[in-house]
Amino acid sequence: MVPENVTHIHEFILVGFPATPELQPLLFVIFLAVYLLTVAENLVIIVLIITNPQLHKPMYFFLGHLAFLEACYISVTVPKLLVSLVVRNKSISFLGCMAQLYFFIALVYTECSLLAAMALDRCVAIRSxxxxxxxxxxxxxxxxxxxxxxxxxxxxxxxxxxxxxLSFCGPRVINHFFCDISPLLNLSCAERRLAETVDFISALLMLLIPLSVIIISYSCIISTILLMPKAQNRKKAFSTCASHLAVVIIFFSATLFMYARPRSIRSWDLNKLVSIIYTIITPMLNPLIYCLRNQEVKDTLLKVLCSRAALSRVSASDH
Structure with missing residues (x-):
């Protein structure tokens, strides 16, 4: 029950990453660089897929959606973190916090489903x-x-x-750099058992069902690859799945660790460290993994860069 004399919270304070004033600019530069790099990487992949007919295939169709999702995903959390590092204003309104939480969860769940769809695509491509x-x-x-x-x-x-x-009546300090589920549940002064149950069940369903689809798909893929007569064919078949498999392992390892439980881990520093992995580092690494592990994407990117360089040389010689 909520006490009658409480003052309900209309805004929260995001602690973020406490540091000395001298370290704040350094943190800002690091996070800004990572954010700009991530958005640029994903935009390059989207433009490559749209403008090059050789990439108009189901695998790259899903990759384009994943790249767009990653650009949105990192934009939900990092801009607010950058603002707090610059202006020292760590407050976020209740509605702003709920909006950030909603888009963050929605994009996490969408990525789970997209990764499952990509696994199905690879399974069909190799088996049939x-x-x-x-x-x-x-x-x-x-x-x-x-x-x-x-x-x-x-x-x-x-x-x-x-x-x-839920009723949030104080304290209003969230020891995190964005509005995440566990810190918010712990700030509630009302009975939160129902909210925790909904959180737990939805997290299990939206993480374990796509993960089960991925595991079944890759079991079928591996069994098919092992039956291939030539080693060269086996290597080629597996190379088309390697980048997707790497992304799946990184993403689901972090998200399962954080969300497949109804209550929060008590070590908030550990929470924030793991959160950095799947909210900031993973969106930055995914485009690199897909580009470096996918020969077709690399060839297309090199072709575009070479053609641009050739056009620049021709333009320079004309002048």
Missing amino acids: PLRYPLTMSHRACRQLATGSWLLGFLISVLKVFFIAR
Whole structure:
């Protein structure tokens, strides 16, 4: 029950990363550089996929959606962190906090679903290459991508609704750099068992169901690859899945550690450290993993860069 004489909170204070005034500019430069690099990397991938017909394939269709998601994902948390480092204003309104929480959860769940869709795509491509164009048609790909976005954003409404209806009556300090689920639940002065249960069940469903799809898909992929007669064919087949598998391992390791539980870990420094991995580092690494591990993307990028360099030389010689 909520005490009658409490003052309900209308804004929170995000602690962020406490540091001396001398270290604040350094943290700002680091996070700004990572943010700009991440957005630029993902925009390059999106432009490459849109402008190059050789990349108009189901695998790259999903990769384009993932790149757009990653750019949005890091934009939910880092800009507010950068502002707090510059102006020393660490407050965030209640509505702003709920909005940040909603978009963050929605994008996490959407990424889970997209990674599962990409695993299915690779499974069909390797197990049934002749039926692949028919099975993974443009319509099927659009339906999988649209379903991933809708599922992520709709499920998040239910989760945030139960958190937002809790009473927060103090203290209003969130020992984190963004509005995350566990710190908010711990600040509630009302009975939060229902909100924790909804949080726990939705996290398990949205993490474990896509992860199960991915595990089953890769079990089928590995069994098919092992039956291939030539080592060269096995290597080529596995190379098309390596980048996706690396992203899956990094993403699900961090998210399962953080969210597949109803209560928070008591070490907030550990919480923030792991949160940095999946909110900042992972979106930065994913485009590099896909570009460095995917020969077709690398070849397309090199071709574009070479053509731009050639045009620059021709333009310079004309002048």
